[in-house]
Amino acid sequence: MAWNEPGGKNNDPWKNKGGRDQGPPDLDDIFKNLFGKFSKGGGGDGSSGGKSLGGMGITVILVLLAVVWVISGFYTIREAERGVVLRFGEFSQFVEPGLRWKPTFVDEVIPVDVQSISSMSSEGSMLTEDENVVSVEMEVQYRIVEPYKYRFAVTNPEQSLSQALNSAIRYVVGHSKMDDILTRGREAARQQVWQELEGIINPYDMGISIVDINFKDARPPDAVRAAFDDAIAAQEDEQRFIREAEAYSREIEPRARGQVNRMAEEAQAYKERVTLEARGEIARFEELLPQYNAAPEVTRQRIYLETMEQVYQNTTKIMIDNKGSGNMMYLPLDKILENQSNQLPRANSRSTLEGLQQNNISTSQSNNSTPSTLRSDRNRQGRN
Template sequence: MNGRTDGIMDSLRDDLKGFFKPRMLFTAMGLAGALWLGSGVYMVGPSEQGVVRRFGKEYALTGSGLRYHLPWPIESRDVVDVARVRRVEIGFQTEMGRVKVIEAEALMLTGDENIVSCQLFVQYVIKDPAAFVFRARDPEQVLRTAAEVALRSAAGRNTIDFTMTDGRFQVQEQIKEQLQRLLDAYQTGLLVTEARLLEVDPPQAVQDAFHDVVRAWEDRERLLQEARGFTEDIVPRSRGEAAEMVLKAEAYKEQRVIRAQGEAKRFLEVAAAYAASPVVTRERLYLEVMERILPNAEKIVLPSQSAGSVLPWLPLRALQAPAAASTSPQVKGVTP
């Protein structure tokens, strides 16, 4: 009885295996197909762009959102962040918040055959995702090499004084413009947003001497500015003073002319009056002269009975004094 039951169970087991085996195979194939088709679903962020390849070649660009492409190996995609600002350092490297100078990149030869140590900081973004993915093999390495070329070229076109002082911003613009031209020529799809010279110094061995030169240059510029300011102040002031002197001279001239004309007119009037009545005119002129003299003279009044007992004399020492030179002689009386 047991042998017969075991036979039935074996037969049932074989039947079940024959029934489920094809179904499991088809189910597995269906799941694999679904997963393969689903592998083409991808997400593109708000600041990203998708680049779809078909059989390894550029096919399409996609914007942000949920996207789909045909599964690999028919199509594939690259998602590129076009808003993120990237950076590259030339002549130095930042590690754990510390700056390490790379002398092989930093040392440059200037146009006046001096050696200067430069540290360049470049910021860039991806402006053309398709060019970034397909045109250049390693766009960021191309950027690094081009940045060093542009830096050395700009340093070689300018003197060390110009690069370290007044021309620093102009040199930065030269580097940025040349770097962008090189990136466009190599079709990297990159856009340089900033190229900044962080450090422009002479080599360590001669750094103190060069800093003295820079300070002397700054003092020279300061003195030139002060001289220009003094010139701008003194020239208008001198012109104003000269104009004032001319106006005073003109006024004095007019005053003298008018006074001379008045005195001439008065003289002619007096001469005419004198010709008409000499005695009266002479008395009037005498009285006018006395009116001008007597108010400034020291006067001593003597009674008539002592007139014969007073001897008049001249104070010669007082006349010789400078303070009394413009006054009339004083007459004093002394009793003998």
């Protein structure tokens, strides 16, 4: 009959063992018996055997503890970090990046990042020199240069730096006007905060270096924010117009210089052309002077005919004053040339014109023209 069937209570292996009810074995009793065997020599197998087994157990435990102690001493310092080693709480040395070992419970290593740039912001409402309230927000960027001083020069370096930044901002804003903080004086305020912050933290020798300070925002009170926004927009427009004017000036100035150079070159060319033409006229008159001296009347008559030929080439109507008869002759050359254009070449029409001019001249000479009449004719020619 199975022990768990009805009527099989006496067959329960955990009860009635040794004449009394007994439950499952206790784990505490098992471990106590096990350690007792190591300490007493295996349950009474002899005094020499018990001592050897007990010493072996202690040795194994000590070896295991030593291995754990050695393994727990290995640590790694990253590339951007430097390790500050404290031996029994006192500074011992710096540790370079890499895999290192330290005696546990003797040395303590504190890794400090010395390459990364950290940032910290400060914001608050402050009173300006002209008794206006502005909300200013700035951000400081810093880097750790001396790990030991950063860890032990002050109790809390982050809090100390935050308080120093807040104090520097309030000092600068309190000695500045509201318009300067909100508009064109931001860069000057940023530089002043930087200088003031360095002056505050240098005596503490915190082991940090200020990399930069950013002027993130400056806002007026909500009641006058719209007016200040308009003022800032107007100043930005002013700067934009100034830049546009400077750009236009840089663009138009080379163009004007080019026009000046072109006009100067044109004037120089005109000067040379007029000079050459004048010299040509001088040469022509110098060649004509001997001919005039040899035959003045013939030369004057030839010059007159050549001049009249040039004048009549551009004239379609000619009026001839015949003083001898008191009549005025009208020659419609445009009509004559128009009628003869389909029959005669242009060269024949020009010869016809010359013939008419010669006939006119001969007629004027046959009408007892005096030298004074010729001079009057030349005077009319000059007026024409």
